[in-house]
Amino acid sequence: MKPKTLSMKKFIRVLKWVGIVVALLVIGLLVAVYTLKDRTFESPAIDIKASTDSSVIARGKYLANGPAHCAHCHVPNDKMAMVDEGQIIPMSGGRLFELPIGNIYTPNITSDKETGIGAWSDAEIARVLRYGVKNNGHALFPFMPFYDIAESDLLAIVSYLRTLAPVKNKVQDNEFNFMGNVVRAFIMKPEGLKTENRPKILATINPDSSTEYGSYLAKYVANCVGCHTDRDLKTGEFTGPAFAGGFKLPGEGNPDVTMVSPNITPDAETGVMHSWSEEMFIKRFRAGRTIKESPMPWGPFSRMSDMELKALYRFLQTVKPVNQNNGPTMVKTADLK
Ligand code: HEC
């Protein structure tokens, strides 16, 4: 019996050491996550000064309440219906996005010095849009696609933000779960600091109905690509072919349903708009939201000019067709688990 007891003792000793090593690894990981989650990033300096030119401000206002849909996100969830109707609601933030990584709230972007961005410099506002780096150096989650926007449009947006009356509204801080902090510590990098496959930033952009302008809107302003391409909801990484849809988003105001973005490439079999004419496309956008739970900012988009809608339509016709059937547009969230 003796040898057996000895080996048992040895076994327990080994087990103890394994336990200590595992515990140290776990502690090391926790320390790494909690020290790295708030890491800061450097970004190139931006030389910008808000303009008081009325045509510049008008362009910014049009973008913010139309194609760039700032007004769709930077208002509380219960004001979205009013935004859909075309009311201009102060962008005092508070809209909640419930994600697998935690709860993210849109900040107050009015000029209030304490609770909004009134104390930020023009360059700091431009930097968060161009590089995804906040004034405190933290990376922004990739909700906004404006990294490659033309200099003239960046100036227009910053100039318009400067005209917004201050509204005092202290927005709740983001609440990240453990997975969210792991993503922040190890995975997340400001989107605008990535350099691969980036286009040359244009000094000015002239709105017209060309496919080039349509491409600019779809990718860098209206974020059609950001929702109509499959992505990992934890990191925002793109995982599917561009514009082929399949991205699953929680239903607006109703987490029991999940919305699946349709394929908007011109694929004859699986593309939702393969048989739409330009007139039908414009009519569809003018009609606005038809599905209450849709996260698509139909309201702001319904106010885009005919010229911009034509540009979008013409560009989408040139996208590489992808044969990808994403199934129904709305599914029960419980069925996905
Ligand atoms: C799809 C929703 C969405 C749209 C559209 C959007 N934003 Fe944001 N914005 C967010 C979220 C969410 C954050 C915070 C992200 C985070 O905390 O990592 C944010 C952060 C910001 C910040 C940083 C403010 C701070 O206090 O940290 C500014 C400035 C900003 N947005 C301006 C704009 C402007 C200007 C537009 C339109 C040109 C716009 N946003 C469009 C969702 C959006």
Ligand code: HEC
């Ligand atoms: C916030 C995510 C989001 C953005 C941004 C977005 N979409 Fe969508 N889109 C959806 C979802 C989800 C649906 C399905 C629900 C619906 O029809 O509203 C949809 C539906 C559509 C449809 C089908 C509508 C129908 O009636 O069959 C078209 C066409 C479309 N989107 C084009 C676009 C274009 C063009 C852009 C950019 C200007 C865009 N989307 C931006 C999420 C988005």
